[in-house]
Amino acid sequence: MEGIYAFCVGLMTACGIFLTLRGRTFSVVVGLTLLSYAVNLFLFASGRLKLDAAAVLGVSEDYGDPLPQALVLTAIVIGFAMTAFAVILAMRARADLGNDHVDGRIPQTKEEVRQKSGGQR
């Protein structure tokens, strides 16, 4: 169980980091969302993975750690609010700046640069 779990969290983090490093705001927002999902799963696992272990007293013989669950709940709420804010900000930037690039302008490709310098000559 631990192996699959760790692999999934790792994969999700890797995808999140990859998408966050992209140039368009949409993929950046998706990347941040994936990162926050991965972090929630990771926090949940920090209380160790156990089967049949309730976090409530008197329900089972083996207890799970309740604190990571409380932490995850807080992290989910905060992550949710932040994602909503990032989406609105991305839309506002699209309206204000006229494009959806994170730098507010679309970088020139090599060919465009070459064409421009060729034209000047």
Add this chain to the structure above:
Amino acid sequence: MQHLSILPILLPLFTGALLLLPPFSKTLKRQRILSIISALLQVLVGFALVLSVQADGITQYILGNWRPPFGIVLVTDPMSSIMVAVTNFLAFSALCYATGSHDKAGGYFYPLFMFQVMGINGAFLTGDVFNLFVFFEVLLIASYALLVHGGGKQKTQATIHYVVLNLAGSSVFLFGLGILYGTLGTLNIADMAQKVSELDGSVAILAKIGALMLLAVFGLKSAMLPLHFWLPKTYSSASAPVAAIFAVMTKVGIYSILRIHGVVFGDEAGELANIAQSWIWPLALLTITIGTIGALASPSLKLLTANLVVLSAGTLLVCTAIQSEAATSAALYYMIHSTLVAGGMFLLADMISRQRGKAEDRFVVAKKMDNPVFLGIFFAIAAIAVIGMPPFSGFIGKVMVLQSVQSAAEQIWVWPILLLSSLGALIALSRAGTTLFWRHSSGKQTEATQPIHLGEWLGVVLLLSASPLLALFAGPLSELANDAAAFLHDPRLSVEALLTSPLAEGGF
């Protein structure tokens, strides 16, 4: 008063909420009055907190009466109380300035400002790392909205970078927290400090990874070298009162490094003792260098001030790297000085930029200002304080920092870099001052400028008068700072007292 330590959080929280409700929500005038009254109360609470800690020693406010290390605690020790007082004073001055015209730029300025202050105060007072994260998020989300407040292309663009960077930073923060909780089994700072020395082997390596991830996050907040790129643009595009309150936000990062990497992973941490210091050393010195280069290359006063904030962050990081009582005490004094003066500089830059027509605060020849005498005097005071020349507080702060560097090997690195950075700041600021005040076009003034509002004068005077006052009362203040540092570096006082003290009747 037993509930005093939660007031710095509750007061701005309730004021912010009240400002959104009917009697206040529609009229700007009522919002102004309520916010100023509340901010004034917060300043009084801040000073009362400092005095009460001096009189009664450290107090622990246990929310809901859950025994530490399990529940949520607020810890008021000399260090946190001083930082809360400084934040509230800065917030009051910035609010005075905002009453001039900046609050009209968009809706909800005052509620957002109150939530921002609440987040900063909470981050200083909290006693466990998870709540540090929560208060970081509170102050961040308020700062996102404040940064974009007023609108405009430049602000939107700066906000995107700032928001994305900080959201990624929050994820790293949570990863670090998860690792530390998984290895230590606790998030209470005092409890962590006790348990960290018991770790060994592979668990210790895991905990080290967690601690260094937290260092990356705090480095991002405090503008440590490879993570400082967001700062100049963000601070220079924010409106003046917002930039002024942002001046304390880099200090939240440095405070957290002092708390986590100075105390929890400090001298007593066994295998993990002082793990962050070897990283902070080179990065801090490089941060000072890059801040100086940035200051010399700045084309406008706001950018120059933002780069000086990077420079002061580097100076403070050097103090955290030295990791001694004298250095922490110097850091605290320098932190108070640089926060207030940088806030004052941002306000002053806005005043100057408004009186220069289209040239704004750029270093070009422009029309003469309306109040060159007062603005010039203020600029000179701020500049002398920032550079670190006598007779103001910057000089005392820098001398304390220089004196706290003990070994010769460290002095060889720190002294030249720190002194050269002062020289760089001197060159940058004198060039800025001569262009801004002495070189103006001879043509007649065509456009009328907006006169400076009384509240705006008050805000700048309050912040800039702090520097001579800090120098005047340097004796008692440095004693206060020494107390705070001694407390932070003595685990007997800072850790055991918190976990074994009989429970105070706190909470609701």
